Structures are given as C-alpha cells and as structure tokens.
Amino acid sequence: MSRYDSNPFEEEEVNPFAGGAAKGKGQSTYSGGAFYMTNSATVPSATSKLSPLPPEPYDRGATIDIPLDSSKDVKGREKELQAKEAELKRREQELKRREDAIARAGVVIEEKNWPPFFPLIHHDISKEIPIHLQKVQYVAFTTFLGLILCLTWNIVAVTTAWIKGEGPTIWFLAIIYFVSGVPGAYVLWYRPLYRATRTDSAMKFGWFFLFYLLHIGFCIFASVAPPIIFKGKSLTGILPAIDVLGDHALVGIFYFIGFGLFCLESLLSIWVLQQVYMYFRGSGKAAEMRRETARSAMRAAL
Numbered sequence: 001m002s003r004y005d006s007n008p009f010e011e012e013e014v015n016p017f018a019g020g021a022a023k024g025k026g027q028s029t030y031s032g033g034a035f036y037m038t039n040s041a042t043v044p045s046a047t048s049k050l051s052p053l054p055p056e057p058y059d060r061g062a063t064i065d066i067p068l069d070s071s072k073d074v075k076g077r078e079k080e081l082q083a084k085e086a087e088l089k090r091r092e093q094e095l096k097r098r099e100d101a102i103a104r105a106g107v108v109i110e111e112k113n114w115p116p117f118f119p120l121i122h123h124d125i126s127k128e129i130p131i132h133l134q135k136v137q138y139v140a141f142t143t144f145l146g147l148i149l150c151l152t153w154n155i156v157a158v159t160t161a162w163i164k165g166e167g168p169t170i171w172f173l174a175i176i177y178f179v180s181g182v183p184g185a186y187v188l189w190y191r192p193l194y195r196a197t198r199t200d201s202a203m204k205f206g207w208f209f210l211f212y213l214l215h216i217g218f219c220i221f222a223s224v225a226p227p228i229i230f231k232g233k234s235l236t237g238i239l240p241a242i243d244v245l246g247d248h249a250l251v252g253i254f255y256f257i258g259f260g261l262f263c264l265e266s267l268l269s270i271w272v273l274q275q276v277y278m279y280f281r282g283s284g285k286a287a288e289m290r291r292e293t294a295r296s297a298m299r300a301a302l
Contacts, residue, residue: 153261171234188214212272231243238259
C-alpha cells in the first residue's frame, strides 16, 4: 500500500520516553479525538535545583483585636452617658438656685478684673453703673489714678532730693504716703462711690462725701506743703520747690512738676465732689439719708 492509501485518522505512536523521537516543539498530534500541544521545555524535572520559598513569619505572642461590640455594651454606655448628663443638669440647677438666693439676699459677687495684667479690684463702669452717672464715675476713677501718679512722682522727686543731701527721713515719709494713701483712697472713698452709684445707696453716698473731703484736703495741703512736718520737703509742694530750686535746679524742677500734679488733682476732685453732690440733692437722697440717720439714732438710743 502506498503512503497515499494509509488511513489519515490513524494514530501515530509517540513514545513519550524517547526524547529524540518525540515531535518537535509546537507540533500537533491527535490522540483520542483531541488535539494537544506538547512543550517539554516548560516542565521542570523532579531533580530541579530551585530552592523552596521561606516560610512566612508567625508571631505566637501577637494579639488580634476582634471587636465584640454587642448590643448589651451599647446599652450600658448609653445608660452611663444618661446618668452623667442627669448629674450635670442637677449641678447646674443647684448652682443656679444658689446664685438666685444670693441675688435675692442682695449679695453681689465681685470678680477681680482690674488691672487686666494683675487683677486686684473689681471694676466695670460700662456694665454696672447707670449711663447718666458713668461720666462722673469715670472722672472719679481718673482722680483715683491721678492720686497714684501724684504719690509716685512724689517718691521720685523726694528720692532725688535725698540723693542731693536732704536726708533719708523725707524719703521714708514719701513711701508711707504712697503705701497708706493708695489703698486707703480705694477703700475709703472710691469703692463707696462705685457702690453708691451702682446701688443708689444714700448711706454709701454719705460715706463717700466724708472721706472725699479728706482726700481733697490732703491734695491741697500737698500742693502747698507748708514746713510743718520735716520742713515740708516730704511732699512736692510749691514752698519746698522754691526752697530747693536755688540749691539744686533739677530737684526744684521735679518739685514743681509734683506741685502741678497735686493742683490738677485738687481741681478734678472738687469737680467730682460738686457733680456727685448735685446728683445726691436732685435725686432726693439727701432727705432719705436724713431719715435713715434719724432712724439709726433712734435705734441706738432705744
């Protein structure tokens, strides 16, 4: 039989173990009615020299956080938050009740807010003083600050006089004037005026008038500084200024500046006293004060 008479579908034997007799790469064969491709180059042998992959690291001590947020935990947290909220509301109500009780009793809580860099006193004219009295209160506060300036400059001038040979006694007196005068002015007349204009109290107005007159008297005395106490040089008045000007011109200039400050302080203080007295008489506080004084005297007598 010729090669043309052979069966075209006859399966050709392929010896898989015959390396050289196998079909070449990419040659198709028929086996069992299906075509397949053989590629001997891609199959690694059993005796391959490739090293195996290293094992993945495993940490036995590592902890794994698995959220177990159950509905019971959520309800417990909600109850805890509700309890805290109820406690805060209870505290707020208690605080408000106390503040209302204090307000009804007439007690005013004064928070220290002046000066801003180092609060020492409570002071808020724009919020606590009636509008028609704010101008007078501001000028009165200016006189308080003016007294501080006068006594501070008095220390400077007297210190200069001490250096020029006037002795340490006048310097110690100047320190005493400042240490006692500044707190005394606030307690004795400025704070009573502040509370009087805020609460419209006739008794506080009377207290202010008494000690503000003493303040004006001191300012007038300091502007003159007669040689009554230690020759008067512990205050920067006109008389010691003339006295020291001939010997030490610089000390005399300092004393003249102090004299001008005390004069200005006296004039402003007289204006404040006049304005407060006009309001006091016009508002009927004078008659109320007289009635209150009469009742106090009657209670004291009985």
